[in-house]
Amino acid sequence: MLLTHVFNAGIVGCGGAGFPTHVKLNCQAEYMIINGAECEPLLNTDKYLMRHFAGEIVSAAEKCGDQVGAKHVVIAIKDYYEAENAALSEAIRTLGSRVEIFLLHNYYPAGDEQMIVYEVTGRVVPPGGIPIAVGTVVSNIATMLAVSEAMDGQPLIHKYMTIGGDVPEAALLRVPVGMPLAECLAAAGIACEPGRQYILGGPMMGRYVYGADLAKEVVTKTTSGILVLPESAEWSMPALQQMINRARSACIQCHYCTDLCPRHLLGHPLRPHMIMRRMAMSGPAFADELLQDPEIQNAAICCECGVCERFACPMGLAPRSINSALKKKLGAAGIRYQSDGQSTEPLPFRNYRTVPAPSLTARLGLAKYMSAHPDTCIEVSASEVQILLKQHVGAPAKPCVSEGDRVSEGQLVAAPPEGALGANIHSSIDGVVDRIEADRIIIRSEVA
Ligand code: SF4
Ligand code: SF4
Structure with missing residues (x-):
């Protein structure tokens, strides 16, 4: 019944690539985890939803937990989300729900699917695997609201989104799916300027677009926000060959990128400094034989969180972007990561090497925008x-x-x-x- 409603409503994971929810929930699992970490700096969408639709979210989480036969239904939020915690706790009490709240430390990327599974269950998803490999299904806050609306027969046709960053006033909008993003900015009183850069999503994992290109972008089911970057910002990454050239001349093999890599710290065999070494030692042009190198093939298990290039690397190099390019090349060559399905153990010093979210925000130069917490939502029509x-x-x-x-x-x-x-x-x-x-x-x- 739930799956039929979810399929009819066209619900997909609102927080990531948009995996169809009726397929994700068609399994049996011990844990149903709802990701409320919203760990990308400057995004306020899920926090707004938790404060204003706590009952709907708790109720939907419980239904999804029942659907997969979960013993534990958990909403995981950051430990400093006091208002959200209060709203969810009140909803749980009022509904007499079995949903539990789990408090995550304020590090980045606490909301990464595999981090949240480890934090809540103590289990590590095998390299190249997905959470169901350790008996867990992960969904997110906006998806739960969509599930709640689907139970009332409403399809997923509106999105809540943050407008933030270098703007006079941060805003929250509720907009129709398909609305041009430039019009969303206009609804928040912000002109789309040709020279400006924008991020669709958060500053760590979002997609960068230039002013002129924003005109081609529209709201989709996975849109969570638009961030306007300061005019002085230079955040876009160069082409692959240029990144390789820079790695060749500037990578000092300090391996900070590996030391702080969240997937490496979970015990996964990903070592970005070794990938950078391989790239630096290759010839002047990218050689396809490199794709046969097992170290290069580990790029496939990079979650592209950006810790290595936005926080760790002292030389301003781009291991994440190189991994991203390698993943595309590996995919095009039909080379898939060969997982043995075995779980790994986190490294013993993992807890000392997670990146505190305030340090990350300061490093990104975004701390001055962090105080904006809009709590009213503008209803926008198209x-x-x-x-x-x-x-x-x-x-x-x-x-x-x-x-x-x-x-x-x-x-x-x-x-x-x-x-x-x-x-x-x-x-x-x-x-x-x-x-x-x-x-x-x-x-x-x-x-x-
Ligand atoms: S982006 Fe960098 S830090 Fe993040 S998982 Fe990939 S290699 Fe590790
Ligand atoms: S942190 Fe930067 S300089 Fe150090 S090994 Fe990684 S890519 Fe090279």
Whole structure:
């Protein structure tokens, strides 16, 4: 029953790549963990949801826990989230719920899926594995709110998002899926400037876009915020070959990147300084034979948290970006990480090497923006939405409407191909299907 509601509503993991939730919940697990860490600096979306929709979140977490047969249903939040803790605790009391709250220390990346599994269960997900390998399912706060709404028959067509960073006033918005991001900024009173850089998501793992390119971006089911970077910021990374050249000339093999790597500290065999050494010792151009090197293949288990390049490296090098490029090359070559399925032991000094979140924020130059905690949400409507057919892991959805059709808010407009992994897509406004392009459906409101 729950899975049918979740599938019909087109719910995907709102906090990551968008894995279809009806598939994730179709298993048996001992732990159901709801990730409320929101550990990326400057994002306030999940914290707002926990304060204002605690009952819905607790109730949905319990239903999801029942679905997977979990003995333990846990919402994990940072230890300093006092207001969120109070709201969730009150909801648990009022509902007589079996949901528990787990307090995480304020380090980065406490919200990484594998960190949170270890913190809550004491189990380490095997390298290259996923949480169900240790009897755990992890979802997040926004997904729980979507599940709660799905139980009332509402599809996932709106997103809550943070507007923050170098802006006069940080804001929280509730916007239709498919709304252009430049219009979201405008709704918060911020002009989209061509020379500015923006981050879609958080500053550590989000995607960087330049002003002109922001015009092409729209809200998807996984959007959590837009951060505006200070004009002086130089955060984008150069091309792979340039990064390799820099590694060759400047990597001092101090191995700080490995010492602080969260996955390495869990006992995984990832050693970014060794990957940098291999890259530095390769020839002037990237050689595909490098992909056969087991040390290089370990790049596949990098979670791209960015600790190595945004915090650890004293030379300003880019191990994370190199790993990211290597992962694409490994994928294109059909080389998959060979996991033996065995769990590993965290290194004994792990707890002393986690990166305190305030230190990270200071290192990023973002501390001055951290005091903004908006607590009201602006409801935004759109005159046109561009709804992407692939906002999730799996196959793109196939349109089930035609150009010129009138559609209503919440109406199904695209569905996954028969038997394929994917998610339903719904219209987020009342309007007319203006165009259907290869990757999107454009719907125009008829209200002037
Ligand atoms: S981005 Fe760097 S620190 Fe993070 S998991 Fe990858 S190698 Fe480790
Ligand atoms: S921290 Fe930087 S300089 Fe040190 S080994 Fe890693 S990439 Fe090289």
